[in-house]
Amino acid sequence: MTDTQDLDLRKAAILEAVVSEYIGTAQPVGSHHVARAAGINVSSATIRSEMVALEREGYLMQPHTSAGRIPTDKGYRFFVDQLTEPGVLGxxxxxxxxxxxxxxxxxxxxxxxxxxxxxxxxxxxxxxxxxxxHEAAVARSVQLVGLGPRVALLVVVLADGAVEKRSIDLAEEVPEEVLAAASARLHAAAHSRPLGGVTVSAASGDPLVDHVVSLALSALGELASEAHDxxxxxxxxxxxxxxxxxxxxxxxxxxxxxxxxxxxxxxxxxxxxxxxxxxxxxxxxxxxxxxxxxxxxxxxxxxxxxxxxxxxxxxxxxxxxxxxxxxxxxxxxxxxxxxxxxxxxxxxxxxxxxxxxxxxx
Amino acid sequence: MTDTQDLDLRKAAILEAVVSEYIGTAQPVGSHHVARAAGINVSSATIRSEMVALEREGYLMQPHTSAGRIPTDKGYRFFVDQLTEPGVLGxxxxxxxxxxxxxxxxxxxxxxxxxxxxxxxxxxxxxxxxxxxHEAAVARSVQLVGLGPRVALLVVVLADGAVEKRSIDLAEEVPEEVLAAASARLHAAAHSRPLGGVTVSAASGDPLVDHVVSLALSALGELASEAHDxxxxxxxxxxxxxxxxxxxxxxxxxxxxxxxxxxxxxxxxxxxxxxxxxxxxxxxxxxxxxxxxxxxxxxxxxxxxxxxxxxxxxxxxxxxxxxxxxxxxxxxxxxxxxxxxxxxxxxxxxxxxxxxxxxxx
DNA sequence: TGCTGGCACTCGATTCTACCGAGTGCCAGG
DNA sequence: CCTGGCACTCGGTAGAATCGAGTGCCAGCA
Structure with missing residues (x-):
């Protein structure tokens, strides 16, 4: 396969002219237009024969006989890789x-x-x-907020300022104090840790608190694993x-x-x-x-x-x-x-x- | 101006046929098609003359002479208001x-x-x-979380489960404890209040805390007023x-x-x-x-x-x-x-x- | 050898024409 | 008041003619 690197200087110039012109006009580009382009000092006939070669090598194509050429994907690729600098903004x-x-x-x-x-x-x-x-982002704050009798919202603030949340069905009524206690335990456990690696070590005295904490932890795990797409x-x-x-x-x-x-x-x-x-x-x-x-x-x-x-x-x-x-x-x-x-x-x-x-x- | 209410029964039927057909085909509808439609038992000639009237009254229009009719906005309006029931889903x-x-x-x-x-x-x-x-929504939780040396994030959880946030430039370094104190004061003041009407009554002992609180309050105000569009x-x-x-x-x-x-x-x-x-x-x-x-x-x-x-x-x-x-x-x-x-x-x-x-x- | 001007040729786009047919408005008769 | 019939309109399609931008090829020249 012909390597992109070594196109003729002239071929490259022609390809560049074709691509530039086509980008501008969206019309197939003929040999005459190329000949008129700056930096090209050969006749259209010469350009035609070069274009035949470029087409054979897959850089250009003709929508139909007797039309100009348009670049192929490969042509654009060469243009982008070899012929053009990133450019500057106006x-x-x-x-x-x-x-x-x-x-x-x-x-x-x-x-x-x-x-x-x-x-x-x-x-x-x-x-x-x-x-x-924020895969690796650490939590700055974790909080449980009660929304309804059986619903709480887990709110996590990450170090990059993003806020993630997830609602949790509690399945039974949980008093505010329990929620607060669970929230405190979670916060302590999760603070400055990456989301994935949060564990809560010891059990508290209250089994209800423990239950809520474990619910929240699994929600946290889901949040962490879920690619935030x-x-x-x-x-x-x-x-x-x-x-x-x-x-x-x-x-x-x-x-x-x-x-x-x-x-x-x-x-x-x-x-x-x-x-x-x-x-x-x-x-x-x-x-x-x-x-x-x-x-x-x-x-x-x-x-x-x-x-x-x-x-x-x-x-x-x-x-x-x-x-x-x-x-x-x-x-x-x-x-x-x-x-x-x-x-x-x-x-x-x-x-x-x-x-x-x-x-x- | 002819009132929409009283179109002839027949005119209404014709209009309905035209609209239905046009909705289906996107093609101008001719008198023959209408004549063939169900529930219409007059000849195309009659329909033509009715269509002339409907056109004069602004319910139909012709894209050009010798084409069928298409509904005008007024025609659609009549169709929606008088001729059609909401329908049911399949x-x-x-x-x-x-x-x-x-x-x-x-x-x-x-x-x-x-x-x-x-x-x-x-x-x-x-x-x-x-x-x-959530104009009228009350806050369930208000919290300040430190993000960087001089930046904190105000996180507000509303009763409907929405989470609003806003970052605050503190302009000077504020230790964690101060942030926590301010956060607590804010939470107490804002809990179960609509966002707009939050005020903090007494000054705390610490002027730095007060400063942070006032910054947060103004941010809160902005959050409340900002139509969340x-x-x-x-x-x-x-x-x-x-x-x-x-x-x-x-x-x-x-x-x-x-x-x-x-x-x-x-x-x-x-x-x-x-x-x-x-x-x-x-x-x-x-x-x-x-x-x-x-x-x-x-x-x-x-x-x-x-x-x-x-x-x-x-x-x-x-x-x-x-x-x-x-x-x-x-x-x-x-x-x-x-x-x-x-x-x-x-x-x-x-x-x-x-x-x-x-x-x- | 390689470039060039010239030439015959291709073929999409444009224009023109003819024509079809769906559709109209109008009218005389039931 | 409706209907079938009729003359007319006019967009859309099809085919022919034409245009022209573009090509490939080739002989001739530096």
Whole structure:
């Protein structure tokens, strides 16, 4: 198999021209257009023969004879990996991001929700935000609150500010004092422990308290094990604009509704250390006409969440990459700050592209 | 203005036929089709002349000369108000609803989220669920949890099981004990009070405690006043299927993204005691091609939230009305039960404390 | 050898025409 | 007052003609 790395300089230039033009116009690109593009000084005839080669090698394809070429997924892949730097945001967008992160002052959930809106505004594509996982997060507080005669709510505050809750059927009436006692025992046992590893050592005097505690403990266990598969989707309406086939829109939206799919896609991508997934590179049929650009959200160096941009395969990759990285980074900082406002005093250092997108299928 | 009430019996029958047919086929309906419809025993010529009248009176319109008629908003309105009963769900759907509400066992938010999915599955339209307002809800618990050196989280548990939170910048370092003291004072002051009316009477000995308390109180006030304008949208992908113009889809989705608009629309509709809004009857331009079917969610007789179905104006009103009502009612019951499981001793249902693991995937 | 201009050819898109048929409005007769 | 009949309208479809952007190939030139 011909290796991507060594395409002719000229072939690469031609491929780049085709991809750029196609991203802009969504029309198949002919040899004449390429010839006119900057940095290419050969005639259209030469370009045609090169294009034949590029097509043979799988970078381009023709919708039909006597039409121009459009990039294949492989073509986009080469473009992203070899031909393009992450790019920078325009000053207006950069300002928008800064303004956003200065102004935003709210709880995690809402912040993530609004971050996803920001991303989709910046890029005009749909966006997804994967919340920081609090797998390893320790509990700051555990509390039982009575809601009704036989119902209590277990409220857990984690160190990252997230609040998890779960209602518990008590099966019999439990007086306030018992609830309070159980709550105190739980809190003592769970404080500063990771959710999974909470045990309560000694039995108290009261068997009812013990019963409640054990109910709460199992609920706690469930909370810990349950992958918190929420994902925030921003700007789904942009999808309708990005695709023109209404059934494509429908299919993609339907996939987005299944949070699970999106979450595992993002996790997968992150794990492989990749930042762009194009077309069918992931296994999901329904997203075959999409590309996803992902950037990690790191809190104090620990990668813990992700932001992603979801658009058509002919999306503006440099811009999307830039937006995802900047927003991901700023979001990480912002989350960090929210525990220690002083940390936010340090000016955000200028972001420079450290690494090119890597990873192929 | 001709009053809606008194359309000819025959005119009404014709209108009904046109609306039904159009809802089914999305094609303009001609006089022949109407003549063939059940319950109409006049010739197409007669129907034509009646249709002319109906058109003059604003119930029907022609997309162009020599095409059939399609209903206007006014036509739909008459159909909904005079010609149709809410209808009943099919046995399969009814069972789906029952199964859902038996199985669902989770926190408010997730339940609402999943209810909206249920609704959109039942109807194949998009759905919205307006959470029960907890304007008047009293606090069951108020707590301050330290998150970082200068940051605390105010966690409020309301009587309806909702958990509200807000982080507080303390501006200086506050030791755990102070936080605990403040937390205790707040809890005592706020317990069983509506969020708005919390005051702390006497000053404690410690000025730092007082400071923290006052910070927390103002945060509490903000929480109370802030209209909690969240709305759960289900099945946006169904919209893409319901409309065929991609820009309509885009516009409607964009409107749905602005939670605010949807919330005030629903509130408005509820307030007017209406259950169906058709086309431009509400003021929102971007939803002019939609109809909304709304049903209240009452908890113990108190109307406190709403469910809605959002589809094209040519939606299946009887089915949508039935679905909205049933789901709204069951949701209200379910919410009520979640405070007092005994209340849910549904007829012919053995009640066992059941604890279903919500294992996903 | 490799690039170029030229040329014949392909084929989707556009335009034009004809035509079909569903649907209308109108009217005379039962 | 209803009905069948009739002339008319006009969107949608089908086929033919045309256009033009684009291709592959090739001979000739640096």
């Amino acid at each position: 000053p207006a967008q950069r300002q928008k991001v800064s303004r956003f992160f200065e102004q935003v002052h709210c709880e995690m959930e809402e912040m993530l929700e609004r971050t996803s809106s920001l991303l989709s505004e910046l890029t005009s594509y749909a966006s997804v935000v994967l919340p920081p996982s 929420r994902v925030f989707v921003g700007g789904p309406s942009r999808l309708a604009a990005a695709f023109d086939a209404v059934e494509t829109v429908s299919a993609v939206l339907a996939t987005l509704e299944q949070q699970l799919v999106v979450v595992s896609l993002l996790r997968d991508v992150l794990e492989r250390g990749v930042s762009v997934v194009i077309g069918a590179e992931h296994g999901y049929q329904s997203l075959a006409s999409c590309a996803v650009v992902v950037a990690p959200v790191s809190v104090e160096g620990q990668p813990s969440g992700a932001v992603g941009i979801l658009g058509p395969t002919r999306m503006n990759y440099p811009q999307a990459l830039a937006a995802a990285r900047v927003v991901g980074e700023r979001l990480g900082q912002r989350i960090h700050e929210s525990f220690d406002p002083a940390a936010g005093a340090a000016p955000a250092e200028e972001h420079r592209p450290r690494r090119r997108a890597r990873g192929r299928r | 046995p399969a759907q009814r069972q789906k609803v029952s199964r859902f509400f038996e199985q669902v066992h989770c926190e408010m938010e997730e339940m609402l989220e999943r209810t909206s999915s249920l609704l959109s599955e039942l109807t194949s339209y998009a759905s919205v669920v307006l959470p029960p307002s 969240r709305v759960f949208v289900g099945g946006p992908s169904r919209l893409a299927a319901a409309f065929d113009a991609v820009e309509t889809v885009s516009a409607v989705l964009a409107t749905l993204e602005q939670q605010l608009v949807v919330v005030s629309l629903l509130r408005d509709v509820l307030e007017r005691g209406v259950s169906v809004v058709i086309g431009a009857e509400h003021g929102y331009q971007s939803l002019a091609s939609c109809a909304v079917v709304v049903a209240p969610v009452s908890v113990e007789g108190q109307p406190s939230g709403a469910v809605g179905i959002l589809g094209p104006t040519r939606m299946n009103y009887p089915q949508a009305l039935a679905a909205a009502r049933v789901v709204g009612e069951r949701l209200g019951q379910r919410i009520h039960e979640s405070f007092d499981p005994a209340a849910g001793a549904a007829p012919a249902e053995e009640h066992r404390p059941r604890r279903r693991a919500r294992g996903r995937r």
